[in-house]
Amino acid sequence: MAAAQDARDELMDGLEGAIGVDDDWLDWLDGDGFEGAGAAAAAGELAAQNDSTVTGFAPYAVAGYPGYQVEIRTNYTVGDSIIPGTEGMHATADAVAVIKPRCDFDLPDDPEDAVELDCDGEPVDIDPEDFDVDDLPDASVLFSVHLAE
Known part of the structure; x- marks a missing residue:
């Protein structure tokens, strides 16, 4: 989840x-458009917080949505x-998390035209001609991150 959340950011x-x-x-x-530059580090950091190590990491798409597959192993x-x-065995786990856009919108004829998004029922207006970064909602309004496998 941490890798996909970092990519969402x-x-x-x-x-x-x-x-x-x-x-x-x-x-x-x-x-x-994102590269996922910090995704592997974010997965490693979360694993370390749980006394574990990332043993496998790869970009992974599910139903066309970008995400990551991460495998971990406990350090204990x-x-x-x-x-x-079993006393000497380590626990292992793997998961796939994806980033899914939450918003529907009609493409404008001109990319400089304002766009009205419907983000799971929450309206979000973006006007490129009069844009202020503070007008954007939290990332979780525009994109969900969830476990896919």
């Missing part, structure tokens, strides 16, 4: 920098157990 940074500057700013609303062993032979 990168999406927001890219969107903020593109509105009113780049004619392709609407592509950012579809979840396109199972310890005393009623199951003989």
Whole structure:
């Protein structure tokens, strides 16, 4: 989840920098354009906070939505157990988290025209001609991050 959340933040940074500057700013609303530069580090940091290590990391798409597959292993062993032979084993887990746009909108004829987004029932208006970064809602309004597998 941490990797996808970091990528979602990168999406927001890219969107903020593109509105009113780049004619392709609407592509950012579809979840396109991010590189995921900090995603692996974010996954590693969350794993470390849980006394674990990332053992596998890869970009992963589900139903066309970008995300990441992360595998972890605990740094500690199972310890005393009623199951003989397991005391020296490490727990492992893997998950896939994806970033999914929450907003529907009609493409304007001109990328400099205002756009009205419907983000799961919450209206968001973006006017590239009169844009202030403070007008954008929290990233979670525009994009959801959830476990896919």
